[in-house]
Structures are given as C-alpha cells and as structure tokens.
Amino acid sequence: MVSAPLSAISKDGKERLRLWIRMLRASRTIEAELRERLRREFDTTLPRFDVLAALYRAPEGMLMSSLSRFLLVSNGNVTGIVDRLVSEGLVTRARRNGDRRTSMVKLTDSGKAQFEAVAAAHEGWIGELLGDVSDEDTRRLSGMLKSFRSNWEGRE
C-alpha cells in the first residue's frame, strides 16, 4: 500500500503516545512484580539489586559516578543505596590514593554470593513474566529497543 505521506515526517503522534503508555504500563507491572518477589523471597529491593548487578560485571570495582551514569540515576541516589549495601556487608567503598575525591566500590565475597543467588531467581522470573512473548517477538522487540536506546545514549 502507498500510505507513504508527502511529508516523510508524518509521525503519528497519537499512535506513539499509545505506544509509550503501553510500554510504561508494561514495565511498571513487571517492576512491581519483581519488587514484590525480591522483598518476599530475598528481603532486598530492586535498586540494591541493580547496584549489585552493575558491580558484578566490574570485578575491579566502579566509581560512584560510573555507577550512577550506568544506572541512569542521580549521584545522590547512589550514595544512599551504597551506604546501605556497605552496612549490610555486601560492598566496600574505598577512597583511592591516586585521586582522593573518588571512591571505588566493589562487591564483597558475600555480596557476590548473594547476587548470584538472586540473579538466578531473577532470570527465571523474567522468563516467567515474559513467557507469553514468543521467541521471535522477543528477538524482534529486543532489536527495536536496542536501536532505540542507542539513539539516546549521547544525551545522558
């Protein structure tokens, strides 16, 4: 069909708005379910889990600023979450000799062990919660979102 409009930038605003609302509701629904299970089964929270996950990928540790940039949250936010993780013995925060303004945050052995346990359950939950999305749709959606994200990386 030749629905191609004269202005290539037709861009159906209403349809995009609908997409955004559905996307937001879907992620809020999944997030709520994850939060509930993390609390009930592991007595932890999503933000804590997110920090542990970021640190797990970085055995050498991460700076506070890298952490907040990676997690898409504010600096001050990470300060509080890391404070709690330190007091739970899951991570350490060490001032660096090279630049004493910065501190390197690392998983402890206990933090690493706890993350591995939670992550295994988490992956299963996602599989369950997204179980109605076919493998094909999963790949297709994932591809669309990948390119979407990359268009925004520069802004953060």
Added chain:
Amino acid sequence: MVSAPLSAISKDGKERLRLWIRMLRASRTIEAELRERLRREFDTTLPRFDVLAALYRAPEGMLMSSLSRFLLVSNGNVTGIVDRLVSEGLVTRARRNGDRRTSMVKLTDSGKAQFEAVAAAHEGWIGELLGDVSDEDTRRLSGMLKSFRSNWEGRE
C-alpha cells in the same frame, strides 16, 4: 504450581532477560526526560500529571481506589499526590453521601485547563522522543505490548 509445563517451547531465558533490561532502560530514559521537561516548563511532576490524566478521562470523577488501581500504584501513594493537587487547587475531593467511606476526586476548571496545556506539550515530546521509531514499528510494538499487558490485567 500450574499445570504440566510444556517443554516443547524453548523459551530463551537469556534473550528475554536482555529484552527486559532494554525495555527498562528505554522507559527510564524517556521517563527521566519527561520528568525534567515537566519540571522545567510546567513546574509539575509525572505522578501529578498521571493523576490529572486519569481524572480528565472521567468527568464524573474517580474514587481514590479506582485511581490507584488505574495508575498501578498503592492507595497511600495516591492520598499524598491528591493532597498536593487539592492544595494547588487542581482537583477537589468530596465525601459521598451514599457511602461515606469513599471520596470522589474531580478536576477543577483550573485543573482541566492546566492538564490540557501540559498534555498538548506532552504528546509533542513523546512524538519527538520516539521519533526514531518508524510508524510501522510503532504499530508493531504497540500491538505486542497490548497483548502482553492484557495477559497481566488479572493480577492487579
């Protein structure tokens, strides 16, 4: 547990996990940008806007419980947000004669006017932020998310 698990379908867990992470990052990125613009240009917040949007679709008003169910947030949460909207003169909260436990929340004229102004800008922003998603992908994604959502409606 549920009925017998059908192992006929492979269900790639890793790929679903990747999809979830991308979906979460995409919605967080968009949400952050919306929050920033709402604050800068209209001196308001996303939760307040969400409440106004829900009420706008319901000229006769909404109960607190319908509001929290619709917005996928807790009861106590809505109480606080509506408190602020009332003090800003954007909504009213009236106890009902029929059932004195409930209260009907309605937009004021001022609230309606403010919502219309913000909503117009909001729709434009979404069009801009999702501008790199083609019309075809928009419809496809939207369709996938619609069916996804409906599989979860029962749980809320």
Added chain:
DNA sequence: CCTTGAAATTTTAAGCTTGAAGTAATTCGG
C-alpha cells in the same frame, strides 16, 4: 606558591513509593 575553577562526591529538602497498621463506615450472618 596561590588562587581560581573544575570535578567527584555527599548532604539536604522535598516529594514519591511501598507495605503495614490504623480508622471509620458498610455489609452480612445469625
């Protein structure tokens, strides 16, 4: 050196969010 500015982080105030406990009004079985 020394000051000025920039960078990394923390602190602060305000608001959002939840789950649980509390209050008040309604409904319903006996």
Added chain:
DNA sequence: CCGAATTACTTCAAGCTTAAAATTTCAAGG
C-alpha cells in the same frame, strides 16, 4: 439488632529519587 468481617481510605516508617547546595580534592595559570 448486633457483632464480625469487609471495604475505603489515611497514616506511618522506611526507603528511593531528584535537583540544588555544600564539601573536598585536584588541575592549571600566573
């Protein structure tokens, strides 16, 4: 009727979140 359960909502304590201000440290130019 009446007491018990239910429903609608609010309050509460704790944690998450942000933007802005404050603090500490580093870097660079004079």
